[in-house]
Amino acid sequence: MQLGAVNWFYFAAPQRFYRLAGQLLPWCFVLASLLAVWGLYIGLWLAPTDAQQGEAYRIIFVHVPVAWMSMVVYLAMAGWAGVGLVFNSRLASMMACALAPTGALMTFLALWTGALWGKPTWGAWWVWDARLTSELVLLFLYIGFMSLHAAIDDPRRADRAAGLLALVGVVNVPIIYFSVKWWNTLHQGASVSLTKSPSMASTMLLGMLVMALACWAYCIAAALLRVRSIIVEREAHTAWVQDLARSA
Amino acid sequence: MSAVTHPKQPAALPVGLLAAVQCIFVRDLRLALRRRADSLSAMLFFVMVVSLFPLGVGPEPGLLRSMAPGVVWVAALLSSMLSLSRLFADDHQDGTLEQLLLGAHPLAFLVLGKIAAHWIGSGLMLTLIAPLLALQFDLAADACGVLVLSLLLGTPVLSLIGAIGAALTVGLRGGSVLLSLLVLPLAVPVLVFGAGAVQAYQAGLGFSAHFSLLGAGLLVSLVAAPWVVAAGLRIALE
Numbered sequence: 001m002q003l004g005a006v007n008w009f010y011f012a013a014p015q016r017f018y019r020l021a022g023q024l025l026p027w028c029f030v031l032a033s034l035l036a037v038w039g040l041y042i043g044l045w046l047a048p049t050d051a052q053q054g055e056a057y058r059i060i061f062v063h064v065p066v067a068w069m070s071m072v073v074y075l076a077m078a079g080w081a082g083v084g085l086v087f088n089s090r091l092a093s094m095m096a097c098a099l100a101p102t103g104a105l106m107t108f109l110a111l112w113t114g115a116l117w118g119k120p121t122w123g124a125w126w127v128w129d130a131r132l133t134s135e136l137v138l139l140f141l142y143i144g145f146m147s148l149h150a151a152i153d154d155p156r157r158a159d160r161a162a163g164l165l166a167l168v169g170v171v172n173v174p175i176i177y178f179s180v181k182w183w184n185t186l187h188q189g190a191s192v193s194l195t196k197s198p199s200m201a202s203t204m205l206l207g208m209l210v211m212a213l214a215c216w217a218y219c220i221a222a223a224l225l226r227v228r229s230i231i232v233e234r235e236a237h238t239a240w241v242q243d244l245a246r247s248a
Numbered sequence: 249m250s251a252v253t254h255p256k257q258p259a260a261l262p263v264g265l266l267a268a269v270q271c272i273f274v275r276d277l278r279l280a281l282r283r284r285a286d287s288l289s290a291m292l293f294f295v296m297v298v299s300l301f302p303l304g305v306g307p308e309p310g311l312l313r314s315m316a317p318g319v320v321w322v323a324a325l326l327s328s329m330l331s332l333s334r335l336f337a338d339d340h341q342d343g344t345l346e347q348l349l350l351g352a353h354p355l356a357f358l359v360l361g362k363i364a365a366h367w368i369g370s371g372l373m374l375t376l377i378a379p380l381l382a383l384q385f386d387l388a389a390d391a392c393g394v395l396v397l398s399l400l401l402g403t404p405v406l407s408l409i410g411a412i413g414a415a416l417t418v419g420l421r422g423g424s425v426l427l428s429l430l431v432l433p434l435a436v437p438v439l440v441f442g443a444g445a446v447q448a449y450q451a452g453l454g455f456s457a458h459f460s461l462l463g464a465g466l467l468v469s470l471v472a473a474p475w476v477v478a479a480g481l482r483i484a485l486e
Contacts, residue, residue, distance in 0.1 A: 133436075140433035147429055151420050160483040161416045165430060168412060168476060175437070 021224040028221035035214035042207035056120040065212040067110035073103035081163030093159035098227035104142035130179040131187040141169040269361040276365030294327035316385035317446030332410040333424035355478035371403025401462040402442035408473035415480030
């Protein structure tokens with residue numbers, strides 16, 4: 001290794017990462033709770049009532065962040081799966097595995113809160129709109145990833161097969177993201193855009209961004225917690241895990 | 249081993265890539281012909297599923313006419329799932345698949361030969377009997393033509409995407425149910441654009457956009473899917 005170069009693989013050892021994850025974990029959970037309390041305070045008390053949708057719009061402070069996370073977590077999962085396939089690193093595949101249930105939860109919440117929002121504003125729990133349908137397909141992709149992983153007994157083969165499936169499923173993410181642009185649908189267009197000024201009050205925007213950060217922190221915390229369990233489960237035969245079990 | 253110690257051994261015959269692909273293709277077609285019951289039961293399933301809809305939703309001609317493209321497409325999707333689990337299963341059991349993996353030719357091309365043979369046994373057959381079923385739904389003759397064209401463009405994509413699922417689930421317990429679970433979400437765009445083309449035609453709109461998208465899907469999956477299938481098979485057989 002070159003002098004001064006960063007060793008990117010230092011934390012690729014499950015043992016080291018287990019300790020790092022354990023140190024990061026409480027901070028992520030505390031950050032997630034504080035941000036969620038702050039974001040909900042802004043969203044439920046400070047933000048003004050919407051002119052068109054009344055109070056019903058306030059579910060946006062949960063709906064939009066979890067919908068973002070459903071896509072981001074899928075990309076992260078596919079990214080880790082890709083790293084796992086290319087570098088044949090166990091930890092990357094474990095991360096992909098740990099992210100899947102959290103991503104599925106976020107997708108489910110996005111669909112659920114969307115249904116709760118749809119009933120008062122559209123008059124229907126569900127419509128077969130491009131964005132709703134593609135989000136449902138995303139949920140199926142998460143479930144497919146987890147089922148394929150569960151169906152294969154050998155964890156390394158399961159990692160690789162499910163990883164390949166996750167990479168194939170990535171094509172769905174841009175379809176979801178751009179569905180409101182490509183098809184003229186019932187689902188409203190994006191509320192937040194990087195290229196043009198936001199179409200909403202700045203308090204609402206702040207609340208949504210804070211909630212989005214809370215969701216990020218939560219997802220990272222949940223994934224770290226789960227990856228620690230996976231590490232201990234898969235490395236149960238190693239000396240350090242047995243030491244850990246004895247000292248605990 | 250050198251040639252000196254085995255003077256009588258002929259030099260390895262260099263079988264060209266195309267010849268190898270053709271060989272696999274012809275072999276799989278011949279196997280499908282010898283086991284006609286497999287393809288025929290998938291066809292029968294297709295006909296039955298389509299016939300169930302008028303019984304379920306009622307025989308009102310207007311409703312059936314508007315439903316026909318979607319029903320035929322969904323049935324085609326389901327019945328092509330049926331035969332997929334056998335795409336690699338037999339070769340996996342008798343060890344042929346391992347020989348293909350060990351061979352000198354790139355696996356992706358050999359796999360393409362297998363997928364093409366599978367498509368002729370399932371997708372093409374479905375396309376050929378689809379007009380008959382569409383007539384039962386009182387679909388106009390020109391709409392039938394659009395339906396056949398959309399199936400002709402779309403069913404190869406189903407075989408290509410399905411092969412990915414078949415490769416990932418080869419040799420697994422309960423593989424065929426899992427296969428459907430993995431492949432159906434990925435096949436949704438094909439269904440949407442395939443059935444959408446006929447519906448757009450029925451509504452008096454152009455269907456060229458749907459056909460372009462189906463064609464694009466076919467090209468992309470034709471290029472990408474065999475490589476993913478090959479990677480999947482390597483994972484399954486390591």
